[in-house]
Amino acid sequence: MEFKNTDVGSILRIRRNLTIPEVGSQSAECCGRIYEKAEEIGACVVGPWHFISHGLPKDIETSFTVDFCLPVSGIKKYQVVMT
Numbered sequence: 001m002e003f004k005n006t007d008v009g010s011i012l013r014i015r016r017n018l019t020i021p022e023v024g025s026q027s028a029e030c031c032g033r034i035y036e037k038a039e040e041i042g043a044c045v046v047g048p049w050h051f052i053s054h055g056l057p058k059d060i061e062t063s064f065t066v067d068f069c070l071p072v073s074g075i076k077k078y079q080v081v082m083t
Contacts, residue, residue: 011050011069012037020060027051030068038072047071 014030016022031049038045047070054065 009046009071010043010073010075011071012043012075013067013069015065015067017063018066019063020057023066026066027068031070034068034070038070041075043072043074045070046073 012034014034016026016030018026037043050067050069050071052067052069054067056064
């Protein structure tokens with residue numbers, strides 16, 4: 001595993017509590033919603049996706065938190081644009 005530091009700036013993010021088997025389908029849904037929201041509010045995509053897992057379990061039954069994040073520009077810092 002390689003760790004990298006990035007200067008992300010503003011992001012559009014959806015946070016979900018998921019199990020490992022749910023990640024694929026939720027990724028497709030959440031990423032699609034984020035792209036739609038970026039277009040709706042006129043945000044410009046400025047970097048690659050960031051998928052952040054919190055408390056990744058060692059089994060497939062335990063849920064954990066996943067952040068689906070897309071770096072953007074053109075929105076105010078801390079502006080809540082989606083839930």
